[in-house]
Amino acid sequence: MLSIYKDLDLEIPEGVTVEVNSRLVTVKGPRGELKKNLRHMAMDIRLVKGPKGNKVKFVVWHGDRKHSACLRTAQASVNNMIKGVTIGFQYKMRAVYNHFPINMIIAGDGKSLEIRNFLGEKRARHVQMAEGVTIKEDKTQKDQVLVEGNDIELVSQSAASLHDVTLVRNKDIRQFLDGIYCTEKTSVVQVEA
Structure with missing residues (x-):
């Protein structure tokens, strides 16, 4: 017998209210509040x-197969909001470099980053963090910054913007490996396992 619904x-x-x-969907917790519009999913x-x-x-x-696949996507979105x-x-x-050290200067409010001396270039590159995302220097590791926030989409987009602004163009990327790379994805509040 074919089921008429899937759930x-x-x-x-x-401590979390939905x-x-x-x-x-609105999720409130100890770190703040997140809202997401899921009206595009039937x-x-x-x-x-x-x-x-x-x-x-x-x-x-x-629901057919593709329509039922939206269930897991919506569940993962709300689960990420709860984690956030x-x-x-x-x-x-x-920051990874071979010859020219990359200088990363964080603005005083932690909302933007300036990158200088990338591949010895004179021009400065500016990266603005998304709304609700902050950037700060990592005290434990040299040439490393921490991108933090509650919304996983905005945090990952800000990290991707950092990586994209330092992509090497018109050179052999096997030789020129300089850039800013993501080394670890973790949580702000450390959870005991």
Whole structure:
């Protein structure tokens, strides 16, 4: 017998509140608040209150294979929002150079970065962090910066902008390996395993 609907559940941890208003999801936690519009996905998103705790239920009615695949995507998006408001996201970006040392100058507010002396060039490159994302110097490692925030999409986009601005053009990339690379993706609040 073919099922007329498919569903997935997501547990809501203690200290986190989730509100759903016509597929506009708002998650509040100790690190702040995140909102995401999931109206482009044709599915039901409901809050289910139970004795064992609250859940978010994602339901697709009469879905084919591709439509049902949206369930996992929506669940992962809300799960990333819950992780963001509880432990946050941190990308470690390291400057790698062979001959000319790359100078990274962080603005006083931690919202932008200036890159100088990349491959010996005189021009300065500026990278603006996305809204809600901060950048700071890593005290434990030389030539490394930490990109931190609550929204994984904005943190990863800011890290990608750092990498993209130092791509080597019109040279053999097997020889010219200089640039800023992501060395580790972790959380701001360290969780004991």
